Amino acid sequence: xxxxVESGGGRVQPGGSLRLSCAYDGFISxxxxxxxxxxxxxxxxxxxSCITASSDTKDYVDSVKGRFTISRDKEAQTVSLExxxxxxxxxxxxxxxxxxxxxxxxxxxxxxxxxxxGTQITVSS
Numbered sequence: 200x201x202x203x204v205e206s207g208g209g210r211v212q213p214g215g216s217l218r219l220s221c222a223y224d225g226f227i228s229x230x231x232x233x234x235x236x237x238x239x240x241x242x243x244x245x246x247x248s249c250i251t252a253s254s255d256t257k258d259y260v261d262s263v264k265g266r267f268t269i270s271r272d273k274e275a276q277t278v279s280l281e282x283x284x285x286x287x288x289x290x291x292x293x294x295x296x297x298x299x300x301x302x303x304x305x306x307x308x309x310x311x312x313x314x315x316x317g318t319q320i321t322v323s324s
Contacts, residue, residue: 201225201313203233203295208318211285217320219280221295229253232298233278235269236308237320239291247293248280249304258304262288285322292317 207219223233234249248269249258257269268281278295296311298304305311 201297201299203297203313203315205293205295205315205318208293208320210321210323212324213286213322215285215322216281216283217285218282219293219295219318219320221278221280221315223276223278223295223297226297226299228299230300230302232301232304233271234258234296234298234304234308234311235278235280236294236296236311236314237289237291238294238317239288242291244294244308246305246308250278251302251304253302256304282320285320287322290320290322292319 202224204222230253232249232251235247236244237247238244250269250271266284271278294317295315297313298311
């Protein structure tokens with residue numbers, strides 16, 4: 200059974216930093232993508248960043264490029280998201296999500312098959 204467990208959310212002032220971590224387990228594959236998807240209150244889920252297992256290809260939504268960095272520790276089975284220069288518009292619930300059997304990151308967030316429970320990030324002064 201696939202398990203995705205997020206940690207590292209919290210409250211931070213604008214310009215601050217946070218690091219999210221997703222521990223994954225319950226599957227064996229060399230072809231998958233793991234991503235971070237966020238949902239702000241009253242808005243649809245938005246793919247923030249993704250990394251592929253096959254090539255460690257990384258993808259980011261334009262609004263976080265240069266501020267967020269995704270990484271994967273294959274041995275520890277974790278995917279992390281380093282978030283710098285956080286802005287109020289980054290506020291939301293951040294979910295770790297998995298797409299099995301894929302060489303590439305999904306084009307849309309709803310393509311992910313499995314989801315964690317989410318962790319809240321609030322950016323406010």
